[in-house]
Each structure stands twice: as structure tokens, then as C-alpha cells.
Amino acid sequence: MESIRYSARRFAQVLGLTPQELSEAEARGPLAKLRSSSPQRTLYTIEDLASARAALGRCPPRRPMRRQLFLNFKGGTGKTSVSTSYAFRLAEMGHRVLVIDLDSQGHASKCLGIAGEEAERTLFEALIKKVPLEQIIVKTGMPGLDLVPSNLRMSTIDLSLMPLAAREFRLRNALKEIEAEYDYAVLDAPPSFGLLNLNALMAAHDLFVPVLADFLSFHGLKLLFETVHSLEEDLEHVLDHIFIVVNAYNATFRIAKEAREALEKHYTEFLLKQVIRQCTKFAQASSEGIPIFAYDPESKGARDIQGVLDEVRERIGDPVKLKLAPAAGPRKAVEA
Numbered sequence: 010m011e012s013i014r015y016s017a018r019r020f021a022q023v024l025g026l027t028p029q030e031l032s033e034a035e036a037r038g039p040l041a042k043l044r045s046s047s048p049q050r051t052l053y054t055i056e057d058l059a060s061a062r063a064a065l066g067r068c069p070p071r072r073p074m075r076r077q078l079f080l081n082f083k084g085g086t087g088k089t090s091v092s093t094s095y096a097f098r099l100a101e102m103g104h105r106v107l108v109i110d111l112d113s114q115g116h117a118s119k120c121l122g123i124a125g126e127e128a129e130r131t132l133f134e135a136l137i138k139k140v141p142l143e144q145i146i147v148k149t150g151m152p153g154l155d156l157v158p159s160n161l162r163m164s165t166i167d168l169s170l171m172p173l174a175a176r177e178f179r180l181r182n183a184l185k186e187i188e189a190e191y192d193y194a195v196l197d198a199p200p201s202f203g204l205l206n207l208n209a210l211m212a213a214h215d216l217f218v219p220v221l222a223d224f225l226s227f228h229g230l231k232l233l234f235e236t237v238h239s240l241e242e243d244l245e246h247v248l249d250h251i252f253i254v255v256n257a258y259n260a261t262f263r264i265a266k267e268a269r270e271a272l273e274k275h276y277t278e279f280l281l282k283q284v285i286r287q288c289t290k291f292a293q294a295s296s297e298g299i300p301i302f303a304y305d306p307e308s309k310g311a312r313d314i315q316g317v318l319d320e321v322r323e324r325i326g327d328p329v330k331l332k333l334a335p336a337a338g339p340r341k342a343v344e345a
């Protein structure tokens with residue numbers, strides 16, 4: 010993460026300035042100190058970004074921690090790629106963000122440049138041994154972006170949760186300790202069905218479901234919506250929002266267009282208008298341990314995730330409690 014560099018143009022853009030405004034702020038304004046520390050600079054670091062934001066007073070207002078879960082029981086739909094990019098972008102915009110890697114594969118940790126296998130502690134210690142989360146959280150190097158890492162030790166967590174009291178609420182309770190420290194908690198779930206994911210659902214305000222535009226995704230969605238419904242019935246937890254986001258979309262494939270139309274028809278209330286197009290930069294960025302916004306902010310993938318973020322922020326600005334009505338087939342939302 011420390012290797013990330015911004016061009017002057019991108020640096021200005023991230024700060025919400027024009028390149029001219031940036032030069033002026035550096036020449037005479039609040040960023041003069043930044044310029045004097047390195048007069049010949051053409052590139053900026055992520056540390057520069059944090060100090061410039063502070064000097065300009067361009068920090069978004071603090072907000073109660075919003076817990077957002079990326080989950081699909083189906084594997085390989087883009088949960089990790091989308092959640093880590095989304096979280097990085099929120100931090101780049103000045104928010105305080107905690108990514109929680111729930112998957113023993115440790116892919117979210119890797120995508121953020123952290124070798125999860127080297128982590129001494131993971132969420133396992135927090136949920137099973139009640140170690141405070143602040144002792145488990147690691148810095149990613151990106152100011153404002155922290156991580157609860159994961160590794161193979163997490164693979165037995167469902168079994169270990171089984172005999173415990175309040176086993177469905179452990180994550181929600183653990184997050185209470187740190188809720189004043191972060192504006193967003195972004196949770197990247199494994200593609201499995203068990204107590205850990207139940208904990209994650211019980212902890213979430215918003216559920217993001219990345220799906221591929223194929224018909225296999227329908228089966229996974231139906232199962233997920235049934236789970237969410239039983240959560241409402243049995244554990245009285247109602248999510249604020251469910252966002253289905255079509256990922257790796259290729260409009261030149263007829264089957265993809267048809268699948269998207271079917272999603273629009275059956276999941277109208279939940280489907281985001283913004284799709285994330287197929288983009289090879291996701292794989293390239295993750296192999297370097299940096300999010301797509303740092304790898305190529307002009308790529309289709311980065312622009313589409315920005316679109317998702319914008320659409321979601323508009324929606325969560327005014328959250329409406331949703332309750333799922335029992336129905337055969339794909340479920341419809343009704344207001345509670």
C-alpha cells in the first residue's frame with residue numbers, strides 16, 4: 010500500500026480540487042508546507058493525501074459506524090474484489106474504514122497488501138476467546154483503512170462457535186467496542202453457509218450481494234433471501250438495505266443481458282442500476298496487493314465501483330427498513 014503514488018492530476022481529483030486549485034493551495038495556501046517538504050515533487054503518497062485533507066479541512070463528517078456485509082453463498086462472484094475496492098475508495102475519500110476479512114482464504118487481506126497467514130490473531134480470537142478487536146486490528150498503510158486479517162485458523166470457527174452462548178451475536182457484540190473509531194465496517198464473507206456468516210448477517214445494516222449475470226446466480230439468491238427472511242422471523246434482525254450488484258458484466262453476451270433483465274424483473278427493489286463491467290484490472294490489482302483505484306483509477310472497474318458507491322450513499326442517506334414478505338420464488342420487498 011505504501012508504494013501507491015498519485016499523479017498531481019489524480020491527487021487534485023481525489024481531494025475534489027482542480028489541478029489549478031491544487032497548485033494555488035501549494036503556492037500560497039494551506040498546502041504550502043506539503044510543497045516545501047519536497048519542492049520538485051510530481052508524485053504524491055497516501056500520507057500526503059491524509060495530510061492534505063487535514064490541512065484543507067476536507068474531511069467528511071464523522072458518522073455512526075455503518076456495517077456493510079458483502080455476501081453470496083455462491084463462490085467467485087466478486088465479493089472480495091468489490092468489497093476491498095469499495096472500502097479503499099471510502100478511505101481515500103477521507104472516511105475511517107475497517108475491513109473485516111471473514112474468509113479463511115484471507116483474500117481480502119491479500120487484496121489490501123497484508124499477508125493474512127502471518128497474522129497472529131484473527132477474528133477467531135475475538136469471537137471465540139473474546140480478545141478485544143483493537144488488539145487484532147492491523148493498519149493497512151492507507152491512512153483511515155484498517156483490517157481484521159484472516160487466515161486458515163478461521164476455517165474451524167463455525168465448529169468453535171457451536172457450543173457458545175449467544176453464538177449468533179458474537180460479531181455484533183465485538184463490533185460495539187470499536188464503533189466510535191470507524192465510519193464504516195466493510196465485511197468480506199466466505200461463500201459458505203454457517204454460523205460465521207449468520208453472525209455477519211446479524212451484525213450488518215446493509216447487505217451487498219455481488220452476482221454474476223448468469224442463471225446459476227438465481228439459485229444462490231433465492232437461498233440467500235430465504236436465509237434473510239428466517240433471520241427476520243427467528244432472530245428479529247431486519248436489514249436496512251439489500252443491494253444486489255451485477256458484477257463482471259459483459260453486455261456483448263446475450264445471456265448476460267437476459268440474466269440481468271431477469272434480475273431486474275424479480276429483484277427490482279434490490280438491484281443497483283450501476284453494474285460493474287468485466288475488467289481484467291481487478292485480477293492485476295489484487296496480484297499486486299493494491300485495490301483497483303490505486304492500480305488504475307480510470308479503469309472500467311474503478312469507475313463502476315465509484316458508481317456503486319454513489320448510488321448506495323444516496324440510498325443509505327435515508328434508510329428505509331425493509332421487511333421481506335414471504336412469497337414463492339424471488340421475494341419482493343414491502344415496507345415494514
Ligand SMILES: Nc1ncnc2c1ncn2[C@@H]1O[C@H](COP(=O)(O)OP(=O)(O)OP(=O)(O)O)[C@@H](O)[C@H]1O
Pocket residue numbers: 083084085086087088089090091112116198199200256257258285286287288289291292293295310
Ligand atoms: N468485474 C470483474 N471483471 C473481471 N474479473 C473480475 C471482476 N470481479 C472479480 N473478478 C475476478 O474474479 C475472480 C473472483 O473474484 P473474487 O475473489 O473477488 O470473488 P469472491 O466472490 O470473493 O470469491 P470467493 O467466493 O472465493 O470468496 C478473481 O479472479 C477476480 O479478479
Ligand SMILES: [Mg+2]
Pocket residue numbers: 088089090112116117197198199
Ligand atoms: Mg472472496
